[in-house]
Amino acid sequence: MTFRSRLLITMLSVVILAQVVTAAATLSAIRADIMASGQRDLDVGLSVLREVLDARGQRLRDTVDILTDDFGFKSAVATKDTSTLESVLINHGSRAEADMVLLTDPSGRLLASSHHETGSQLPFKGLWRAAQEGQGSVEVVLQDGIPYQFVLLPVRAPNLIGWAGMGFRLDAELAKEIDALTQLPVSFIGHHLGQDQASYTATSRADLPPEELTQLLSALDGMGSVAELDANADYLTRARLLRRAGEDEAFALIQASRTSLLAPYRNIQWQLLALFAATLTLTALVAAFSAKGISRPLRRLADAARRIGQGERIADLKSGQHGEMRVLADTLMTMQEDIAQREASLLHQSRHDILTDLPNRTSAQHDVQDDIEKGSGFTLLRMAIGDFRRINDTFGYALGDRVLITLSRRLDRLPAPTVQAYRIGGDEFLLRLDAPSCPPGWFEALQDELAEPIDLEGSPIRPRLSFGEVRFPEDGDTPHLLMRRADVALDIARHHHHAHQRYIAGQDERHLRQLTLIRDLHDAVEQHQLTMVYQPKVLATNGDIVQFEALMRWEHPTLGFIPPDEFITLAERSGNIRMLSSWMIETVCAQLHQWQTQGHGLRVAINLSAEDIMDETLTARLKEVLERNGLVPDQLGLEVTESAIIKDPALATRHLEELRGAGMTLAIDDFGTGYSSLAQLKRLPVQELKIDKSFILRLDDSPDDEVIVRSTIELGQNLGLKVVAEGVETEASRTILKGFGCHYLQGYLIARPLPADEVTLWVERYQAQQPPTQGA
16 A cells, blocks of 8 residues: 555544544434433423422312302202202202212211212222311322323302312313414323223323323323323333322323424534535545645655665755755765665675785676676686795794785786786685786786795795786686686696796696586586405415405496596596595495405405595494495405595594504504604504505616615504505516515405405415415
8 A cells, every 4th residue: 555545544544533533422412411401391290290290289279169159059968859969969060061070978988979879988088188187188089090181079058068079080171272382292091000091091192102192101101190101112201190099090190202203413423414514525635635745755755765775866855955855965965975885895705805904706707707898818827925934833824814905005006017816715816917928027027926935923935926818818718717727727727836837828727627526526426437456465475364354346327437536536626536435335244244244354455535534423334334245354354545644643542542542453554655754653553554556666777776665564563554565467566575574465466456245256266376375
């Protein structure tokens, strides 16, 4: 929902709420006032009813007074002339339009009556008592459930000779008379307690419906003299008790129609509704106009914010803005400047090295691409610091960083044809030269400049640098290709300890081959491209088989046979050597188990790398694999190179002691090619020394090799070690080695490395060919 819509809805909601609350309060007050006015009208109506009844009673009393003062009437009463009395009563009653007349003796026995039997006792006991006490009485009495307003006065001549009474029925005419005065419906009701039907009703207007009358009678039961009734929702009703005699009651009802009372209220409701609709319409128009006026600058600012977010630069947002909008516009402009500065900072950081502030690899690739697009020849020099790790290990990383910073400053100050220097990672830099090749003498001057000693806390360090050079366009036409070939040239320079190496076509094929082999090592394990071959090791004295050495082979699906020295080295460099070692351990132990089930208790030695020796879990893993395959530790020999031990002599010694303690045999492989000291060798828990085959191959025609081999054998014997000569290919070499006291022989003279399925057959043939001996 848009801001404009929300603003419009909010404004209309406030107005509607205010209108509804105001209308509800107003209507409630008006309705309450109207209903209170109706109650007052009912009170007035009851007062008028009482006054009308009082006035009518007085007239009735005057009429009866005239009757009781008449001499003839008194004479008739005194003589008890019944026929005369009845005639006089009827005449007077007719003239007064009375509905009931009667005459009693002083004791209340009827002498004449229009409604009662002569000689009976006066039925209106309450009226009789009141008349005796007050010398006459005017009250409402009930005759056969019909209410009458009745007057009873004494007849004296001069003493009391009787009582004369006359009454008028409370009928519809009277109700209409009172209705005309009050403009309110009036009803007279005669009712017997406990009944749901009236014995008598007289109303000023239409007769009461039966159901309404039933509700009223139920509400009238047990009522006091005056009460307000809610029996009918259509009328306000007030009732006045006129007479209660035993279980008979007479009431006067005055009602006010709720519909009539609320007629003005209904008109006010419609007027308020019309006013509300008009106000709402006007408010909606004003709100829409206001919302449009408020939202228009907000939309303009929102659009500006979106454009700023997309990187577009906005010139000015302040025109036409005031108040808070001006503040918001100023904030957006400030934000735009902050974003621009932050983007510039981030761009600089993304394109520059944090430590040296030189442009980084990303910048180099962009700049090289720009030079390629220009089409002119240029040269790239990829530079690396020799033994930089040793500098970090010796002096610490802080001083190593100082070397990098010092070199970067020197590179950044180089004169033409250098265009730009870059740090592309670790200890490597790149120089971009605006020349198709290095000018004569320039490279030597560069080396002299960069090789100046760097003082590291009083220890001057002269950095040894190597360079790999590529040229555009002859060495490549893309930044990636040029950078890779510069890396290949640098790698060759570092490997051969050269200061400078120009890229030569074809040199990167070796690099690509290495990348391919590293990538395919995982597939080699999973797709069963690796196999193990086994070369026997025998006693020099009698030729008995002592052990087999397990050697790994890789047949690449496209590159064919890969020499072990090549892919083992790549596995160590890429961190995949442990994967290969795990596969080798599992494969060799499974093969030993298979040979064992075939009745051949052979022993096999495997080669471990430096990474394996440093592995804390090696001993536990080897023991678990041996136990799972039902092998004893003595069946598995372990061969490690001198370089693996030199990496961390203390840790390597501790792990070798664990392996020796587990019962496995240990040998130093390729002895004579490493740099281990005799003192270190003496401390190692090994049982064998293996003389590298490079000293054995020309043993019979190289006096120098003969000296080295004889000395090594004597050294091993003095240290209590068995000595193994590998690479034995001639009988002359075997004879010499046997004469020197060499313990074990291994080489093509005994057997080439054998596939696993040929080993047992070879063992059987070899043992059959061996003459019986007494042992070594």
